[in-house]
Amino acid sequence: MVVSLMQGNEAISWGALAAGCRFFAGYPITPSTEIAEMLARELPKVGGTFIQMEDEIASMAAIIGASIGGLKSMTATSGPGFSLMQENIGYAAMTEVPCVVVNVQRLGPSTGLATAAAQGDVMQTRWGTHGDHPIIVLSPTSVTQSFELTIRAFNLSERYRTPVILLTEGIIGHMREPIDLPDFDALEIVERVITDTPDHYVPFSNDLGDVPPLASFGQGYRYHITGLFHDPMGFPTQRLDEIDPWLERVHHKLDRHLDEIVMVEEDLQDDARIAIIAYGVSARGARHALKLARSQGYKVSMLTLLTIWPFPEAQVEELGDQVDRVIVPEMNLGQLALEVERMVGRKKVARVNRANGEMVTPQMILDVIES
Amino acid sequence: MAEHILGAHDLDVDEIQIPREDWFESSDTLQKLRKNKKFPTIWCAGCGIGIVMGSLIRAIDHLGLSNDEVALVSGIGCTSRMPVYMDFNTMHTTHGRALAFATGLKIARPHMQVIAIMGDGDALAIGGNHFIHAARRNIGITSIIVNNAIYGMTGGQYSPTTPVGKQATTAPYGNIEPPFPICELAIASGATYVARSTVYHVLELDKYIQEAIQKDGFSLVEAVSYCHTTYGRLNKFGTAPDMMRGLKKDSISKSAFEKLSPRERAENSKIVRGVLHVDDSREEFSRVCRQLSERVRTGGSQ
Numbered sequence: 001m002v003v004s005l006m007q008g009n010e011a012i013s014w015g016a017l018a019a020g021c022r023f024f025a026g027y028p029i030t031p032s033t034e035i036a037e038m039l040a041r042e043l044p045k046v047g048g049t050f051i052q053m054e055d056e057i058a059s060m061a062a063i064i065g066a067s068i069g070g071l072k073s074m075t076a077t078s079g080p081g082f083s084l085m086q087e088n089i090g091y092a093a094m095t096e097v098p099c100v101v102v103n104v105q106r107l108g109p110s111t112g113l114a115t116a117a118a119q120g121d122v123m124q125t126r127w128g129t130h131g132d133h134p135i136i137v138l139s140p141t142s143v144t145q146s147f148e149l150t151i152r153a154f155n156l157s158e159r160y161r162t163p164v165i166l167l168t169e170g171i172i173g174h175m176r177e178p179i180d181l182p183d184f185d186a187l188e189i190v191e192r193v194i195t196d197t198p199d200h201y202v203p204f205s206n207d208l209g210d211v212p213p214l215a216s217f218g219q220g221y222r223y224h225i226t227g228l229f230h231d232p233m234g235f236p237t238q239r240l241d242e243i244d245p246w247l248e249r250v251h252h253k254l255d256r257h258l259d260e261i262v263m264v265e266e267d268l269q270d271d272a273r274i275a276i277i278a279y280g281v282s283a284r285g286a287r288h289a290l291k292l293a294r295s296q297g298y299k300v301s302m303l304t305l306l307t308i309w310p311f312p313e314a315q316v317e318e319l320g321d322q323v324d325r326v327i328v329p330e331m332n333l334g335q336l337a338l339e340v341e342r343m344v345g346r347k348k349v350a351r352v353n354r355a356n357g358e359m360v361t362p363q364m365i366l367d368v369i370e371s
Numbered sequence: 372m373a374e375h376i377l378g379a380h381d382l383d384v385d386e387i388q389i390p391r392e393d394w395f396e397s398s399d400t401l402q403k404l405r406k407n408k409k410f411p412t413i414w415c416a417g418c419g420i421g422i423v424m425g426s427l428i429r430a431i432d433h434l435g436l437s438n439d440e441v442a443l444v445s446g447i448g449c450t451s452r453m454p455v456y457m458d459f460n461t462m463h464t465t466h467g468r469a470l471a472f473a474t475g476l477k478i479a480r481p482h483m484q485v486i487a488i489m490g491d492g493d494a495l496a497i498g499g500n501h502f503i504h505a506a507r508r509n510i511g512i513t514s515i516i517v518n519n520a521i522y523g524m525t526g527g528q529y530s531p532t533t534p535v536g537k538q539a540t541t542a543p544y545g546n547i548e549p550p551f552p553i554c555e556l557a558i559a560s561g562a563t564y565v566a567r568s569t570v571y572h573v574l575e576l577d578k579y580i581q582e583a584i585q586k587d588g589f590s591l592v593e594a595v596s597y598c599h600t601t602y603g604r605l606n607k608f609g610t611a612p613d614m615m616r617g618l619k620k621d622s623i624s625k626s627a628f629e630k631l632s633p634r635e636r637a638e639n640s641k642i643v644r645g646v647l648h649v650d651d652s653r654e655e656f657s658r659v660c661r662q663l664s665e666r667v668r669t670g671g672s673q
Binding site: 023025043044045047048049051053054055057058059061062063064065066067068069070071073087088091216217218220222223224225226227228233235236 | 405407408409438439440442444454455458459460461462463464465468471472473474475476477478479480482483500501504660663664666667668
């Protein structure tokens with residue numbers, strides 16, 4: 001074990017390498033560029049490939065192509081580039097091809113403020129591509145978690161055959177913290193396993209549990225992949241008796257495994273009547289506010305959401321039942337607060353928002369606790 | 372498409388090396404089609420796209436490639452529906468992005484024959500950026516563009532290869548945008564094999580596709596086709612056979628073209644068919660990536 005001082009973006013890059021990422025396609029954009037720069041340096045050392053594509057649309061396409069070719073693949077971007085990736089994120093969801101997309105958020109809309117952080121893409125990670133689709137979004141609150149959740153993103157992506165988005169922002173991306181990198185060989189890494197013979201392989205089977213195994217191209221399992229609605233063999237279909245079982249499986253393949261997917265951190269206090277529900281960089285200021293409030297004698301609980309999609313409904317609802325007030329700090333004008341309101345009721349929720357590139361301060365949260 | 376007739380030029384059968392009996396008689400070619408896929412194809416009766424599919428199958432068969440080592444990647448549009456009918460590793464992706472998907476796949480599986488199949492709108496409008504950059508990198512993808520000068524699937528809108536003045540549903544007063552010359556664009560961008568023929572000259576297509584697959588860098592075959600359903604109807608070009616005859620009449624082989632006087636060449640508006648460009652000097656990109664990795668791992672960083 002070696003303790004290093006490391007940026008969040010560097011930790012993401014190491015996490016990707018530790019998880020077995022061997023292909024990165026990207027396009028430079030602040031504040032995510034360090035991830036591309038570092039993987040351009042490190043991937044060739046482990047036999048992997050870095051490629052700088054002509055835009056983010058191509059980057060997203062290339063990682064899906066490499067993933068179906070058998071390489072664990074990732075891209076990294078920020079708001080404007082993330083917008084360009086949306087169509088192909090939907091393609092990855094539709095075709096159930098694993099891949100990891102890092103969004104180091106910056107202040108938007110449009111070009112916004114490239115060097116200012118924000119949490120304005122929360123709803124875009126969930127609904128940015130057209131049509132209903134499953135998606136997993138993880139959000140780290142520290143450099144160490146940036147490393148850990150990147151590995152988790154790859155593991156969940158392979159396990160559930162779905163794109164996974166690592167949603168961070170410019171502050172944690174650029175902030176340096178000590179990190180104790182573990183021995184990569186000791187980590188639990190999910191690999192693709194395929195047991196069927198090519199003759200019996202059904203790439204989109206609805207009869208093999210929620211996630212049929214994925215065969216890479218070039219292994220002798222010839223099949224068809226399309227963004228059209230498809231039958232279990234991957235061929236386009238318009239038949240309801242083929243579409244409906246697919247919808248049922250794909251739209252519930254995450255819901256049925258929330259225990260494995262949803263991660264939260266609880267810091268609960270007996271008899272607390274106030275709770276803070278936070279994620280990402282806002283959870284850092286919230287933790288400080290929690291400490292200050294408790295030192296002043298307030299009883300406050302806190303729930304930090306590391307998985308933000310699928311939304312941790314059960315955990316939020318349970319905590320909401322125990323308190324009178326739920327404070328949701330966000331570096332946007334209120335996005336995940338909408339989900340909290342859906343679970344605990346609008347009247348209980350106090351939003352604390354800042355969308356000018358500056359962090360939500362502990363004092364802003366404390367003011368609500370004291371009011 | 373060319374309109375003027377400068378003279379009759381027959382197909383250069385002598386240039387073609389494929390033995391005739393192999394073209395249609397080989398039962399192996401049937402092994403390239405998917406047995407479990409419902410035919411017929413989605414294409415209109417008389418469409419030229421199926422002819423290109425036939426050429427592709429014969430080229431792959433003639434090269435003795437196994438079905439497992441071939442990957443077909445396409446975008447969106449009539450032409451991009453082609454892969455589903457063929458028993459390879461097939462990927463029907465998003466509009467314009469076939470080459471970007473294929474780039475990732477080629478790097479992951481450098482020993483596979485990765486073939487991208489696109490229409491003119493797919494490859495050159497929405498996908499134009501990927502097209503020039505794939506050629507610039509010289510990544511080992513065989514690209515086949517079926518150029519019918521129209522968006523067929525959406526019902527006949529003008530494309531980046533529709534000639535000026537021609538009717539399209541979005542050009543009700545005639546197209547006012549100049550077209551791209553596809554092959555010239557590929558050559559300027561760095562492609563290392565570029566050939567053009569038409570769906571009338573199917574034997575040439577067989578040969579060029581075969582050569583394009585054999586070339587390990589970025590190769591392009593432009594297969595000039597027609598869309599009688601939309602483009603032909605809007606421009607009163609008649610039936611599919613009429614348009615097929617038009618391809619015969621309005622095209623000229625490269626060898627015949629080169630025999631023309633400088634003035635005739637300058638005035639030529641026919642489709643020039645032939646191998647237009649071969650460059651053996653450039654290294655294939657996925658190999659360059661592997662070489663880089665090898666160099667870094669053995670200690671050299673420059």
